[in-house]
Amino acid sequence: MSVFARPQAEREAALLAELTELTxxxxxxxxxxxxxxxSLGTPAEFGSLADLPWLPxxxxxxxxxxxxxxxxxxxxxxxxxxxxxxxxxIYLDKDAAAEQPRQLGATLREVLGGKRLPMLMxxxxxxxxxxxxxxxxxxxxxxxxxxxxxxxYALDEQDRPDVAAVKGFLEKHGHEPFLIxxxxxxxxxxxxxxxxxxxxxxxxxxxxxxxxxxKLVDIAxxxxxxxxxxxxxxxxxxxxxxYGMIEQIxxxxxxxxxxxxxxxxxxxxxxxRNPDTWExxxxxxxxxxxxxxxxxxxxxxxxxxxxxxxxVHGVDDGDWPGKRFSVLGRLPRAEARGCSDxxxxxxx
Amino acid sequence: xxxxxxxxxxxxxxxxxxADADVExxxxxxxxxxxxxxxxxLVAAIEDEFDVQFETEQVIDLSSFKVAxxxxxxxxxxx
Numbered sequence: 044m045s046v047f048a049r050p051q052a053e054r055e056a057a058l059l060a061e062l063t064e065l066t067x068x069x070x071x072x073x074x075x076x077x078x079x080x081x082s083l084g085t086p087a088e089f090g091s092l093a094d095l096p097w098l099p100x101x102x103x104x105x106x107x108x109x110x111x112x113x114x115x116x117x118x119x120x121x122x123x124x125x126x127x128x129x130x131x132x133i134y135l136d137k138d139a140a141a142e143q144p145r146q147l148g149a150t151l152r153e154v155l156g157g158k159r160l161p162m163l164m165x166x167x168x169x170x171x172x173x174x175x176x177x178x179x180x181x182x183x184x185x186x187x188x189x190x191x192x193x194x195x196y197a198l199d200e201q202d203r204p205d206v207a208a209v210k211g212f213l214e215k216h217g218h219e220p221f222l223i224x225x226x227x228x229x230x231x232x233x234x235x236x237x238x239x240x241x242x243x244x245x246x247x248x249x250x251x252x253x254x255x256x257x258k259l260v261d262i263a264x265x266x267x268x269x270x271x272x273x274x275x276x277x278x279x280x281x282x283x284x285x286y287g288m289i290e291q292i293x294x295x296x297x298x299x300x301x302x303x304x305x306x307x308x309x310x311x312x313x314x315x316r317n318p319d320t321w322e323x324x325x326x327x328x329x330x331x332x333x334x335x336x337x338x339x340x341x342x343x344x345x346x347x348x349x350x351x352x353x354x355v356h357g358v359d360d361g362d363w364p365g366k367r368f369s370v371l372g373r374l375p376r377a378e379a380r381g382c383s384d385x386x387x388x389x390x391x
Numbered sequence: 392x393x394x395x396x397x398x399x400x401x402x403x404x405x406x407x408x409x410a411d412a413d414v415e416x417x418x419x420x421x422x423x424x425x426x427x428x429x430x431x432x433l434v435a436a437i438e439d440e441f442d443v444q445f446e447t448e449q450v451i452d453l454s455s456f457k458v459a460x461x462x463x464x465x466x467x468x469x470x
Binding site for chain 2: 185
């Protein structure tokens with residue numbers, strides 16, 4: 044069953060009921076969350092999704108926010124916080140830990156199908172060899188491994204491109220659909236460049252990538268250019284960027300087949316807000332991205348104000364129903380942060 | 392060899408368990424060796440041994456030895 048099926052009006056009606064219930068659920072179980080909402084004078088009923096109270100994502104760095112008793116904590120996720128504000132801590136109980144990969148799977152199924160495809164990981168084999176799975180990037184890569192099989196890594200243990208491994212993978216699997224996963228700038232630097240140089244044929248690939256454009260903006264590669272050059276130089280056209288964050292683990296906003304727009308799965312939505320007035324922006328006007336998802340039950344992350352800028356391009360007028368949007372970058376004042384940043388030192 | 396015995400030896404080898412480990416009662420993340428990296432190796436080893444191919448959802452749901460036994464029975468693997 045597709046999780047990209049709900050038109051906007053239907054989505055908002057369903058989400059309003061579920062997120063209102065979740066707000067009450069978290070108020071009853073997470074005292075700091077309830078204190079914040081009480082101080083804001085938050086009511087118990089809301090007229091629309093935009094009326095729901097949001098938390099800034101940053102609060103997960105400065106506060107322990109969880110809606111489960113200590114003895115039910117099964118897993119604590121931490122973001123790759125750099126300097127300053129520290130790392131977010133996200134608490135999952137057994138149910139939440141089991142649910143998030145299922146919903147991620149349901150989301151990606153839309154573009155991958157149910158079968159696990161041979162998978163080229165655009166990352167270092169050191170992640171598995173040295174079990175360097177403690178970095179957020181390593182954990183992100185390994186979390187995706189479930190969606191593929193016969194995994195091959197595009198970088199060797201010294202983080203150098205392993206051209207022989209990539210060629211071997213393509214010889215074996217390149218004639219059938221295969222999955223490519225990696226962080227955006229790694230995919231560009233270590234797959235696109237290598238594929239172009241060695242004239243590799245990636246036309247049967249399905250690329251799923253994430254991690255932000257900051258490093259690529261410097262070399263003037265945006266999403267459209269990324270797609271154009273991959274198609275032209277490697278034959279790869281099935282490309283799906285996604286946007287998600289650890290503070291809403293399991294929820295990803297996925298680029299549709301036509302490209303250049305991200306879509307919300309049925310259990311999620313976005314609202315773009317004016318950074319001065321906090322009013323909802325009309326279609327086409329950039330602002331701060333707020334993300335809503337019914338997944339977070341073990342911590343109050345169901346309605347979050349991100350530190351990213353974005354713009355809604357249209358509603359119910361694209362590849363899939365609902366809003367379609369783009370991420371434009373970080374808020375100017377936001378601390379530099381991101382999973383792929385852990386590679387910055389080694390890569391430069 | 393019975394399904395249980397074959398699966399026990401796949402688990403023992405893929406997760407590098409001690410010979411006397413309580414494999415039948417093992418659950419995902421009970422031990423360090425069965426983390427996400429171990430899981431990849433384990434899934435691949437089970438698929439090889441029993442000549443089956445799990446779907447994505449099954450890989451996610453394969454969270455204990457007992458679940459693995461049930462899944463393999465579902466594939467029609469003989470006892």
